[in-house]
Amino acid sequence: xxxxxxxxxxxxxxxxxxxxxxxxxxxxxxxxxxxxxxxxxxxxxxxxxxxxxxxxxxxxxxxxxxxxxxxxxxxxxxxxxxxxxxxxxxxxxxxxxxxxxxxxxxxxxxxxxxxxxxxxxxxxxxxxxxxxxxxxxxxxxxxxxxxxxxxxxxxxxxxxxxxxxxxxxxxxxxxxxxxxxxxxxxxxxxxxxxxxxxxxxxxxxxxxxxxxxxxxxxxxxxxxxxxxxxxxxxxxxxxxxxxxxxxxxxxxxxxxxxxxxxxxxxxxxxxxxxxxxxxxxxxxxxxxxxxxxxxxxxxxxxxxxxxxxxxxxxxxxxxxx
Numbered sequence: 529x530x531x532x533x534x535x536x537x538x539x540x541x542x543x544x545x546x547x548x549x550x551x552x553x554x555x556x557x558x559x560x561x562x563x564x565x566x567x568x569x570x571x572x573x574x575x576x577x578x579x580x581x582x583x584x585x586x587x588x589x590x591x592x593x594x595x596x597x598x599x600x601x602x603x604x605x606x607x608x609x610x611x612x613x614x615x616x617x618x619x620x621x622x623x624x625x626x627x628x629x630x631x632x633x634x635x636x637x638x639x640x641x642x643x644x645x646x647x648x649x650x651x652x653x654x655x656x657x658x659x660x661x662x663x664x665x666x667x668x669x670x671x672x673x674x675x676x677x678x679x680x681x682x683x684x685x686x687x688x689x690x691x692x693x694x695x696x697x698x699x700x701x702x703x704x705x706x707x708x709x710x711x712x713x714x715x716x717x718x719x720x721x722x723x724x725x726x727x728x729x730x731x732x733x734x735x736x737x738x739x740x741x742x743x744x745x746x747x748x749x750x751x752x753x754x755x756x757x758x759x760x761x762x763x764x765x766x767x768x769x770x771x772x773x774x775x776x777x778x779x780x781x782x783x784x785x786x787x788x789x790x791x792x793x794x795x796x797x798x799x800x801x802x803x804x805x806x807x808x809x810x811x812x813x814x815x816x817x818x819x820x821x822x823x824x825x826x827x828x829x830x831x832x833x834x835x836x837x838x839x840x841x842x843x844x845x846x847x848x849x
Contacts, residue, residue, distance in 0.1 A: 545581075546581040546582070547581075549579070549581035549582065550578055550579060550580070550581045551576065551577075551578060552572060552576075552577045552578070552579055552586065553575070553576055553577075554572050554573060554574045554575060554577060554589075555574060556574045557574065557591065557592045557593045558574060558589060558590065558591055558592060559571050559572065559573060559574075559589070559590045559592055559625040560572040560577075560586050560587075560588070560589050560590070560625075561586065561587040561588045561589075561590070561625060561626060561629050562579060562584050562585070562586060562587070563584070563585050563586075563587045564580070564583055564584050564585075565583070568587075568626065568630065569584060571625050571626055572586070587629065588625075588629045590622050590625040590628055590629065591622065592621070592622050592623075592625070593621070594619060594620070594621040594686060595619070595620055595621065595622075596617065596618070596619055597617070597618045597620070597636060597639070597640075598615070598616075598617045598618075598691065599615070599616045599617070599618065599640050599643060599644075600615070601613040601614065601615050601692070601694070602614055602615075602616070602644050602647065602648075604647055604648050604651040604652075605648070605651070605652060606651055606652070606654060606655055606656050606659055607652060607653060607654055607655045608655045608656055610656050610695060610696065610699060611696060612651070612656070612659065612693055612694060612695050612696075613692075613693075613694045614647060614651070614690055614692070614693050614694075615690070615691035615692040616643055616647065616670075616688065616689065616690055616691065617688070617689045617691050618639055618643060618674070618685060618687075618688055619685070619686045619687040619688070619689075620639065620678070620683050620684065620685050620686065621683070621684050621686060622635075622682055622683060622684075623682055623683070623684050624682025625682065626682065627680065627681055627682030628681055628682040628683060631680060631681045631682065632681045635678070635681050635683055638678075638681070639674065639678060639683070639685075642673075642674060642677055642678070643670065643674060643688070646669075646670055646673045646674065647666075647670060650666055650669050650670060651666070654666075656695060656699065659693060660693060660695075663690050663693075666690060667687075667688050667689060667690060670688045671685055671687065671688040674688060
């Protein structure tokens with residue numbers, strides 16, 4: 529009885545194991561390679577799949593999603609014999625699980641080695657400066673070669689990126705010095721341009737100021753001359769409108785004589801020859817105010833007649849010693 533129970537338990541366990549091996553659940557974006565007695569039979573897609581237990585075996589499970597694989601830095605020699613270390617990143621995707629399983633032993637290692645050799649061929653035809661400035665060109669050339677070579681392996685290379693390009697330390701120091709010199713040069717040029725622009729603006733400002741000052745002085749002189757001309761014209765018109773006689777002019781002439789001699793620096797002044805005529809005219813005017821004269825200036829109201837004004841002596845210029 530105990531033997532029968534043990535046999536039944538063994539049978540149940542075998543049936544359970546067979547059911548587990550019969551039903552295969554494949555996750556989404558995955559595939560499984562099925563072999564029967566070591567020979568490829570079919571590829572299981574995502575979902576529930578039935579296989580023959582103990583006869584069909586799953587050889588490999590392949591992830592069909594896009595994969596990202598970074599490769600370690602690889603030393604590469606440029607055209608000008610400089611060694612640079614280049615880090616690469618590969619974005620690939622398995623499109624054929626059967627080819628990825630049977631066409632190549634390890635497609636990751638194969639892609640890495642193919643990337644290194646292709647990269648050396650591409651960089652070997654470029655100098656350092658072009659290598660540092662032509663990443664897009666290198667990426668496109670590298671992707672084209674890898675995509676063509678990995679197509680028969682069931683692999684599609686979607687993108688190749690150069691993560692870093694590191695030149696030798698001495699070259700980096702030289703590049704830093706060159707960049708520093710370029711920055712100093714640009715700074716000096718910008719400073720010189722600023723000084724030049726400032727001087728130009730200052731000169732323009734001084735020019736405009738001089739022009740405006742000259743225009744102001746010209747207008748001021750014109751207005752001053754116009755005012756003086758207007759004053760002279762007004763005085764001239766007033767004199768002619770008043771119709772002065774010779775006597776009044778002689779009196780005004782005598783009033784201006786003291787102003788001629790004003791100032792301590794005037795050691796010598798010349799009496800014009802017309803002063804005699806002026807004095808004669810003034811003497812004639814005063815004679816009209818005497819009582820015995822027949823003029824209108826006599827003493828009509830019994831008031832005393834003002835005394836006669838003596839003629840001022842003519843000053844002679846000092847003789848030079």
